[in-house]
Structure formats: C-alpha cells, structure tokens
Amino acid sequence: xxxxxxxxxxxxxxxxxxxxxxxxxxxxxxxxxxxxxxxxxxxxxxxxxxxxxxxxxxxxxxxxxxxxxxxxxxxxxxxxxxxxxxxxxxxxxxxxxxxxxxxxxxxxxxxxxxxxxxxxxxxxxxxxxxxxxxxxxxxxxxxxxxxxxxxxxxxxxxxxxxxxxxxxxxxxxxxxxxxxxxxxxxxxxxxxxxxxxxxxxxxxxxxxxxxxxxxxxxxxxxxxxxxxxxxxxxxxxxxxxxxxxxxxxxxxxxxxxxxxxxxxxxxxxxxxxxxxxxxxxxxxxxxxxxxxxxxxxxxxxxxxxxxxxxxxxxxxxxxxxxxxxxxxxxxxxxxxxxxxxxxxxxxxxxxxxxxxxxxxxxxxxxxxxxxxxxxxxxxxxxxxxxxxxxxxxxxxxxxxxx
Amino acid sequence: xxxxxxxxxxxxxxxxxxxxxxxxxxxxxxxxxxxxxxxxxxxxxxxxxxxxxxxxxxxxxxxxxxxxxxxxxxxxxxxxxxxxx
Numbered sequence: 001x002x003x004x005x006x007x008x009x010x011x012x013x014x015x016x017x018x019x020x021x022x023x024x025x026x027x028x029x030x031x032x033x034x035x036x037x038x039x040x041x042x043x044x045x046x047x048x049x050x051x052x053x054x055x056x057x058x059x060x061x062x063x064x065x066x067x068x069x070x071x072x073x074x075x076x077x078x079x080x081x082x083x084x085x086x087x088x089x090x091x092x093x094x095x096x097x098x099x100x101x102x103x104x105x106x107x108x109x110x111x112x113x114x115x116x117x118x119x120x121x122x123x124x125x126x127x128x129x130x131x132x133x134x135x136x137x138x139x140x141x142x143x144x145x146x147x148x149x150x151x152x153x154x155x156x157x158x159x160x161x162x163x164x165x166x167x168x169x170x171x172x173x174x175x176x177x178x179x180x181x182x183x184x185x186x187x188x189x190x191x192x193x194x195x196x197x198x199x200x201x202x203x204x205x206x207x208x209x210x211x212x213x214x215x216x217x218x219x220x221x222x223x224x225x226x227x228x229x230x231x232x233x234x235x236x237x238x239x240x241x242x243x244x245x246x247x248x249x250x251x252x253x254x255x256x257x258x259x260x261x262x263x264x265x266x267x268x269x270x271x272x273x274x275x276x277x278x279x280x281x282x283x284x285x286x287x288x289x290x291x292x293x294x295x296x297x298x299x300x301x302x303x304x305x306x307x308x309x310x311x312x313x314x315x316x317x318x319x320x321x322x323x324x325x326x327x328x329x330x331x332x333x334x335x336x337x338x339x340x341x342x343x344x345x346x347x348x349x350x351x352x353x354x355x356x357x358x359x360x361x362x363x364x365x366x367x368x369x370x371x372x373x374x375x376x377x378x379x380x381x382x383x384x385x386x387x388x389x390x391x392x393x394x395x396x397x398x399x400x401x402x
Numbered sequence: 403x404x405x406x407x408x409x410x411x412x413x414x415x416x417x418x419x420x421x422x423x424x425x426x427x428x429x430x431x432x433x434x435x436x437x438x439x440x441x442x443x444x445x446x447x448x449x450x451x452x453x454x455x456x457x458x459x460x461x462x463x464x465x466x467x468x469x470x471x472x473x474x475x476x477x478x479x480x481x482x483x484x485x486x487x
Contacts, residue, residue: 159468163483167474170486181476211486260468266459267447268467275466283465287458350458358455 025085025106025113028060030312033108035074035081036119037200038065038224039145039245040295042340045099047320048088050336056327059312062087062106062113067198068120069127075118075298076131082112116300116313121145121200121245122293126207126355135303142295142320143342146246146272146284147204150256152237157185159260159269160241165209168192168241172217185238192218193230193242200293205243207356208263208291224248231256246272247341250279263290273377280377281343285369287350287359295342297321322346322368334368338375347372363402370398 025031029052036044048061064083066074074081086103094101124130124139149165151157160168167176168186176182186192195202197213201224206213221227227242232255234240241259249258258276260269272289274282283289297320299313308314318325319333322344337344346368350359370381382389382399389399448462476484 159470161470163474163477164470166483166486167476171476175487176476179476181474183474210483215486260470262468262470263459265456269470270465270467274464283463286463287452287461288463288465290459359458360455361453361458 022084023087023104023106025060025062025087025108028062028087028106029058031060031062031087032116032310032312032316033085033113034061034063034117034119035066035071035115036063036117037068037071037121037295039121039200039247040119041065042099042247042251043320043336043342044086045088045103046336046340047316047333049090049097049099050329050331050333051316052088052090052093054329054331056330057312057315058090059316060087061316062108067196068122068200068203069130069198071115071118072120072124072127072130072298075115076134076137078114080112080114085113116310117316118298120296120298122204122296123353123355124296126200126203126293127198136300136309137298138301138306138308140297140299140317140321141345142297142317143322143337143344144284144292144348145200145204145295145342146281146289146292147201147208148244148246148249148272148291149205149241149259149261150231150244150249150252151241151259152231152234153255153257154237155185155240155257156238157241157257157259159262161262161269162209162264162266165205165261166211169194169205169209169216169218170211173239186241188236188239189217190219191234191236191240193227193240194218194220195224195227195243196220196222201243201245204291204293204355207354210264210356218242228252228256245341246281246284250341261289261291266290278377279341280373281341281347284343285347285349290359292343293355295320334371335375338372344368344372366393366395367400367402368396370400371396374398 044061044063051059051061062085064085085106087106089097089104149160164183167181168183173187173189194216202216203213206216219230224244227244231240231242249256258271260271262269270283270288272284273280284292297317299317300309301307302309315325322334334344346364346366348362348364351362352359370379373379383397384394384399386394388394392399392401449457449460450462452458452461478484
C-alpha cells in the first residue's frame with residue numbers, strides 16, 4: 001500500500017519534473033536559435049506556440065531576449081552563446097499553456113549555440129560600435145514597434161512635449177532645478193525610469209528627443225519589467241515617468257498611463273492610439289505619433305548564392321514580415337503581430353529612414369488597414385465577400401483601400 | 403466690358419478658392435497649439451493633403467488632440483534649445 005502511494009506521488013510529479021529539467025534543444029522539431037529584444041517576448045510566445053502547432057511545417061523558436069545592439073553584435077560575430085534558451089511547448093506537450101505562462105528551457109548539445117536569427121527593434125545604424133556587416137547577413141524589415149512614455153495611474157500628467165522631454169531626460173531634474181528650469185511634475189532624478197544604452201527603447205526615445213542615449217538621466221534599468229515595477233512602486237508617483245515599448249504598456253494599462261507626445265514642430269500631442277483607451281495604433285500608422293522604429297530581422301545567407309543557410313529561418317522571418325510562406329501556415333501571423341502590439345507594414349502609411357528621422361508618405365503594395373483595425377479595435381471599413389467591393393479591393397473580408 | 407470684368411474677377415476668385423493650395427490649411431508658424439483648440443474638436447490649423455514631415459505630423463485627423471500650453475523656462479526665445487550638459 002505504501003509502495004502504491006509512493007508510485008502515485010511520483011507519477012503525479014513526473015510532468016513537472018520533466019518541465020523543470022531543461023530539454024535537449026536539438027530534439028525539438030526544427031529548432032531555430034534566435035536572440036530578440038525584450039519588447040519581442042510576447043511575439044516569441046504567441047508565434048512560438050503557433051509554429052509548434054503548425055502542421056505543415058512545425059518549427060521551434062529557441063530564443064533568448066537581450067538588447068537590440070547586443071543581438072546585432074552576437075549575430076555578426078556568430079558568438080557561441082551560453083545562455084538559458086527558451087522555447088514554447090506545443091499543444092500536444094502542454095494543452096494548458098497560454099502566453100501568460102512561463103516559457104520552457106532547453107540546452108543545446110555542447111551547451112552553446114550560435115544565432116540563426118537576430119532581431120533589432122530599431123534601425124541598426126542607431127547602435128554604436130557595431131562590427132562591420134558580415135557578408136552572410138541578410139536584413140528584413142518587419143512590423144513597426146512603437147515606444148511610449150508612461151506614468152503611474154496616480155499621476156495627473158496627460159502629455160509631454162519634445163522640448164519638455166529634452167530637458168527632463170537630457171538635463172535631469174537636479175540640474176534643471178539649479179538653473180531655475182524645472183519641468184513640473186518631473187522633479188526627482190530617481191523617479192525617471194530609463195534603460196541602458198544598448199536597448200531599443202532607450203535609443204529610439206533618445207533619437208526622438210535629441211538626447212545622447214549614453215547621457216539619459218534617470219535609473220538605467222536592464223529590462224522593461226524593471227521600468228514597470230519602478231513606476232508601479234514609485235514613492236512619488238506624481239513625479240515618476242518611464243520609457244516602455246508600447247506592447248509592454250498595453251499589458252500594464254490598469255496601473256500605468258501613457259502620456260500623449262507632441263513632437264518637434266507639432267501643434268498637438270497625440271497618443272500612439274487614436275485616443276487614450278483605444279488600441280488601434282492609428283497615430284503610429286498615419287504619422288501623428290512619431291516615436292517608433294521598424295523591427296529588423298537578420299538571418300544567415302550563403303554569400304555566393306544568397307540563399308538562406310537554414311531555409312526555415314526565411315520561413316519564420318517572412319511570416320513576421322507579413323509575407324506569404326510555403327507551405328501555408330495553419331494560422332495568420334499578421335493576427336499575432338497585431339495582437340502583440342506591433343503594426344504590420346501593410347497597415348503603415350508613413351515611413352522613415354533612421355531613428356528620429358523625418359516622416360514621409362508610404363504606400364505598401366497591399367493594404368491591410370481594415371483587417372488590422374478589426375483585430376486590435378474596431379474598423380469602420382465595409383465588410384465584403386470576394387470581389388464585391390464598390391471601391392478598393394476585397395481582402396480578408398474587408399474592403400481595403402487598395 | 404464691365405460685365406466681362408466682373409465675370410473674369412468672379413471666375414478668378416472661384417478658381418482660387420478651388421485650388422489645391424486652398425485645400426491645405428497652412429499654419430501660422432507657431433508651435434504651440436491654438437488656445438481655443440479643444441481635444442477632438444475642429445482643427446484650427448491642419449493639413450488636408452500632407453506631404454512633408456511637418457505636414458504629416460500636423461495633418462487633419464479624427465484622432466484626439468491634446469493641447470500642451472506653455473513652454474519650458476530654459477527654451478530659447480527663438481524656440482531653440484540649449485545644448486545639454
């Protein structure tokens with residue numbers, strides 16, 4: 001009886017023990033080793049789950065998050081990374097796993113592995129001191145990543161201008177006070193939550209407010225979660241302010257407030273979305289909200305043939321970039337991209353060529369604005385069945401502009 | 403002859419009113435939002451046919467607009483900013 005009870009206890013614990021011990025990464029289906037910005041964690045989780053369940057071509061995203069500039073260097077140098085690699089279980093492995101669940105970990109044979117794919121959540125030129133671009137590197141611009149300034153819910157601040165942000169983060173409250181130039185309510189140096197200068201959030205904000213990213217005032221946090229915690233636990237919430245990826249902010253709207261931002265030369269301030277409560281990223285898409293960067297995805301190609309060294313890397317990157325893939329997936333990657341707070345290229349109407357640079361008009365080859373709006377918020381677009389639009393083109397059930 | 407002049411003047415006035423330029427409301431060269439502009443209300447100055455960066459960021463929109471009055475005390479009289487330390 002005692003042996004039976006012991007057996008039952010071991011059997012009950014077995015699945016948890018299996019998850020606690022890192023798997024051998026090489027035994028997972030089609031592993032692709034990736035290093036991505038921490039702003040892309042939700043994308044990795046949702047896309048990772050979908051790709052594990054992708055019947056036609058199951059792929060395992062084996063990933064680690066790090067600063068964009070570090071990712072670029074690790075990819076260029078093909079550094080053998082000794083890190084805790086993460087992956088997502090398939091539905092067969094864990095039917096109860098959700099994107100709010102923890103990732104699983106695996107160890108590659110030999111303990112280290114180089115990168116198949118790297119991600120930068122800003123223009124690569126914004127990273128200082130990168131090595132020369134290797135001849136095996138191929139670059140693909142992916143969806144757009146917006147960045148916001150957030151304050152605790154207890155703060156009464158609603159908006160901030162380019163000029164105010166320039167003084168707050170470029171001079172800092174202490175120096176401003178000594179110059180009789182304080183910017184209320186941001187009067188306490190340690191209530192500014194920023195990042196280190198290899199992170200896309202820091203570099204993109206610095207570029208958009210004309211501040212040297214190495215001299216941004218405030219507490220330099222290594223990760224977005226620390227910025228969120230710093231704001232949520234602030235002792236002086238009215239004076240607290242921090243920089244975040246928009247998708248991180250979207251997940252913390254219950255406790256934080258996004259400030260509307262007025263860019264240099266702009267008449268009004270705007271949120272990334274059309275108002276404080278929507279999630280449509282309308283102002284990112286049409287240029288009224290200026291603090292954003294493209295996500296850039298790198299994979300290895302043969303320098304002679306220009307073909308991907310690992311074809312599955314192109315499959316994954318094309319999916320993220322909104323391109324058609326073969327074999328067709330059993331899910332819509334654009335839905336995942338939109339749901340994690342990114343804006344697909346086909347929904348953008350403006351572009352730029354460097355971080356903080358001027359905007360110009362942009363027309364993608366095929367519009368997905370209506371579809372995007374229907375995923376993240378509501379759309380006023382007319383719905384349609386194939387070929388029945390009075391104007392525009394019927395695509396994915398909506399009359400798109402073109 | 404007088405009728406012709408009036409007709410010509412009216413034609414010119416009408417043509418000017420329908421030009422592309424008239425469709426674009428140019429700003430008054432100020433960066434602060436108009437004091438009477440209410441969030442979400444009609445634009446006091448916006449661009450209906452934006453092309454440049456300045457026109458794009460100030461294009462007419464249905465999005466909610468947030469006026470931000472005042473200017474930082476250390477901002478220079480010409481609108482410029484002093485170099486950061």
